[in-house]
Amino acid sequence: MITVVTYDGSFEGLLTAVFEVYEYKLAEVAFSRSSNYQDTIFNTTHQVVASGDKCRRVWKGLEHKLSAKALGDLYKAFLSEQPDIDNVLLDYIRHVFANTVSVEQDFSHPAVLRVVQMARMVHREKHRMEAFVRFQLTRDHLYYAVVEPDFDVLPLIRQHFQDRYADQLWLIYDARRKYGIYYDKESVTTVAMHFSEEVAAGKDIRSIQDEQEGLYQLLWQQYFSSVNILARKNTRLHIQHMPRRYWKYLPEKLL
Amino acid sequence: MISEDRIREKLAILADAAKYDVSCSSSGSKRKNDNKGLGTTGNGICHAYTEDGRCVSLLKILLTNHCIYDCAYCVSRKSNDIKRAAFTVQEVVDLTINFYRRNYIEGLFLSSGIFSNADYTMERLVLIAKKLRTEHRFNGYIHLKTIPGASDELMKEAGLYADRLSVNVEMPTEKSLQLLAPDKKREDMIKPMHYLKEQIVQHTEEKKLIKATPTFAPAGQSTQMVIGATPETDLQILGMADQFYRRFQLRRVYYSGYVPISNDNRLPALGTPVPMVRENRLYQADWLLRFYGFTVNEIVSPDAPLLDMDIDPKLSWALRNLQLFPIDINQADLQLIKRVPGIGIGSAEKIVAARRFNKLNWEHLKKMGVPITRARYFITCHSADFERRDLTPVAIKQQILALGNSKYSANFSPQLSMF
Numbered sequence: 001m002i003t004v005v006t007y008d009g010s011f012e013g014l015l016t017a018v019f020e021v022y023e024y025k026l027a028e029v030a031f032s033r034s035s036n037y038q039d040t041i042f043n044t045t046h047q048v049v050a051s052g053d054k055c056r057r058v059w060k061g062l063e064h065k066l067s068a069k070a071l072g073d074l075y076k077a078f079l080s081e082q083p084d085i086d087n088v089l090l091d092y093i094r095h096v097f098a099n100t101v102s103v104e105q106d107f108s109h110p111a112v113l114r115v116v117q118m119a120r121m122v123h124r125e126k127h128r129m130e131a132f133v134r135f136q137l138t139r140d141h142l143y144y145a146v147v148e149p150d151f152d153v154l155p156l157i158r159q160h161f162q163d164r165y166a167d168q169l170w171l172i173y174d175a176r177r178k179y180g181i182y183y184d185k186e187s188v189t190t191v192a193m194h195f196s197e198e199v200a201a202g203k204d205i206r207s208i209q210d211e212q213e214g215l216y217q218l219l220w221q222q223y224f225s226s227v228n229i230l231a232r233k234n235t236r237l238h239i240q241h242m243p244r245r246y247w248k249y250l251p252e253k254l255l
Numbered sequence: 256m257i258s259e260d261r262i263r264e265k266l267a268i269l270a271d272a273a274k275y276d277v278s279c280s281s282s283g284s285k286r287k288n289d290n291k292g293l294g295t296t297g298n299g300i301c302h303a304y305t306e307d308g309r310c311v312s313l314l315k316i317l318l319t320n321h322c323i324y325d326c327a328y329c330v331s332r333k334s335n336d337i338k339r340a341a342f343t344v345q346e347v348v349d350l351t352i353n354f355y356r357r358n359y360i361e362g363l364f365l366s367s368g369i370f371s372n373a374d375y376t377m378e379r380l381v382l383i384a385k386k387l388r389t390e391h392r393f394n395g396y397i398h399l400k401t402i403p404g405a406s407d408e409l410m411k412e413a414g415l416y417a418d419r420l421s422v423n424v425e426m427p428t429e430k431s432l433q434l435l436a437p438d439k440k441r442e443d444m445i446k447p448m449h450y451l452k453e454q455i456v457q458h459t460e461e462k463k464l465i466k467a468t469p470t471f472a473p474a475g476q477s478t479q480m481v482i483g484a485t486p487e488t489d490l491q492i493l494g495m496a497d498q499f500y501r502r503f504q505l506r507r508v509y510y511s512g513y514v515p516i517s518n519d520n521r522l523p524a525l526g527t528p529v530p531m532v533r534e535n536r537l538y539q540a541d542w543l544l545r546f547y548g549f550t551v552n553e554i555v556s557p558d559a560p561l562l563d564m565d566i567d568p569k570l571s572w573a574l575r576n577l578q579l580f581p582i583d584i585n586q587a588d589l590q591l592i593k594r595v596p597g598i599g600i601g602s603a604e605k606i607v608a609a610r611r612f613n614k615l616n617w618e619h620l621k622k623m624g625v626p627i628t629r630a631r632y633f634i635t636c637h638s639a640d641f642e643r644r645d646l647t648p649v650a651i652k653q654q655i656l657a658l659g660n661s662k663y664s665a666n667f668s669p670q671l672s673m674f
């Protein structure tokens with residue numbers, strides 16, 4: 001019999017759930033991020049409330065057996081939001097605790113392989129966001145950017161932007177997941193907010209833009225078209241590196 | 256404020272003139288933002304890609320395209336009838352800072368035509384770097400292309416502010432340089448390379464002892480040569496590159512396929528295609544030299560001085576050395592696995608890590624993402640199924656080419672996908 005384990009959708013929640021899978025000796029489980037679970041008469045449910053303590057104990061246990069890279073991969077795979085990933089993570093963690101040696105390179109194990117592969121995809125998306133964020137300056141000296149990443153990568157890019165733009169106010173807003181990260185020159189906080197569609201799409205914010213913003217966008221567009229070498233045109237390669245779905249927020253592709 | 260149209264026009268002219276310089280790398284330096292200033296320098300991010308698929312990482316411009324010299328292969332040459340422009344020092348600083356703050360770029364790549372003389376020009380390049388670092392506390396990437404003939408003092412100052420310095424040799428051999436750039440002396444390029452190498456070594460040594468020693472061009476130096484404008488063989492070109500790597504500890508050598516820009520009869524005619532496949536093969540060979548433990552003579556030799564344009568140099572080497580194959584991937588050395596066509600460094604390392612848990616078979620390899628369509632001719636694994644036919648090199652080459660997978664045909668970019 002499958003037990004449906006519901007939790008709040010946070011990483012902490014998932015690790016708590018893993019703890020309870022052991023605690024209650026649940027054999028076959030399916031995870032559900034609470035909001036989207038529909039009760040069926042065929043399953044029993046087990047409700048998890050995220051607990052800092054249980055979560056830490058699982059993490060500590062993993063830290064004993066895995067490298068920092070592998071731990072990072074677990075988190076990244078989690079951020080992929082793939083429907084099966086919670087179960088994959090459970091399988092992975094079970095495999096870790098069932099062995100005395102580190103299994104993180106046991107790529108012939110399906111869960112290990114899938115975690116590494118998803119982590120790589122998430123990592124690539126993180127990289128892309130570090131590249132494709134485009135700030136616009138507002139009158140209040142806020143550098144503001146909108147993104148729609150394939151995966152939930154804001155938690156992964158905050159450090160990079162905090163280090164790099166330490167002396168400016170900035171905000172990066174994930175229009176798909178409806179939250180942002182905001183830096184006030186001291187620290188980064190997560191902010192939930194709702195923009196109107198137009199503002200979120202970066203359109204028509206001219207009214208709140210700094211007066212030089214338009215000029216620099218124009219100059220960037222000019223630069224982008226000037227560096228092109230027509231004799232070497234290669235559209236396939238261009239699109240492979242800069243997939244169309246990202247163009248919406250790139251001033252250089254808005255021509 | 257100066258007129259928007261004028262600055263836009265300058266940018267158009269001076270970005271256009273700089274674009275044939277292919278190096279765009281912004282990696283190799285680890286400048287931290289520990290003064291709460293602006294910027295970091297890390298692994299090098301490509302913020303955009305041009306429509307020809309090249310990485311846009313740096314604001315790559317000339318300070319000016321006025322030039323007193325007349326190098327035949329260069330659009331900015333004195334005798335060329337083109338629009339000229341020059342930025343002011345402040346304009347370059349403002350552009351860099353404002354692009355950087357918007358996350359358009361990783362930093363600045365600045366070079367220049369030579370106006371009045373080498374030192375006068377070089378002084379301005381250095382001043383820009385200095386202003387960025389000191390007035391704006393800018394920690395992003397700065398690459399300066401040094402001006403041949405500039406004084407050692409200016410070179411030295413440049414190294415204190417820049418992450419990377421480059422001295423472009425332009426032509427693979429002295430003879431070609433004489434032919435096409437009679438104003439330039441190869442000596443003026445080799446000497447500063449030598450000087451920079453010594454400065455870099457010296458600063459690195461001192462830094463080990465005294466932490467407060469300023470960094471000197473922490474991302475090292477690089478150079479560039481134009482290929483396909485003159486008749487050098489790949490053996491000559493790679494031999495030269497190899498020397499630069501060894502003698503001057505260069506970080507990168509860039510190969511720039513000549514884009515015909517003039518009807519000078521010393522050069523390939525206008526309309527001659529850019530040698531993109533060759534350029535790509537040279538980059539692949541260069542990678543084999545730097546990361547795969549190959550020597551130049553394994554890749555090209557006096558008997559076969561040209562790279563094979565149909566297939567990449569690693570496959571080409573393997574076909575010439577079939578007696579070494581097949582190798583057993585559950586046993587062989589990492590070094591040898593790296594040499595298998597189709598298997599890159601990442602895959603090779605994964606194989607060596609994973610084989611400790613399980614004897615690997617084809618299924619494992621596939622799942623791990625090791626591309627085996629090509630590798631299968633050269634390896635055996637934990638499976639009774641392997642290539643038994645005693646195929647000739649020609650047959651293997653044909654079968655691989657017949658795969659017709661675009662992934663294996665030349666990739667027209669210096670940002671290549673490897674093997």
Ligand code: SF4
Pocket residue numbers: 322323324325326329330331332333367368369436
């Ligand atoms: S010195 Fe430099 S800018 Fe001037 S013509 Fe020669 S290559 Fe071009």
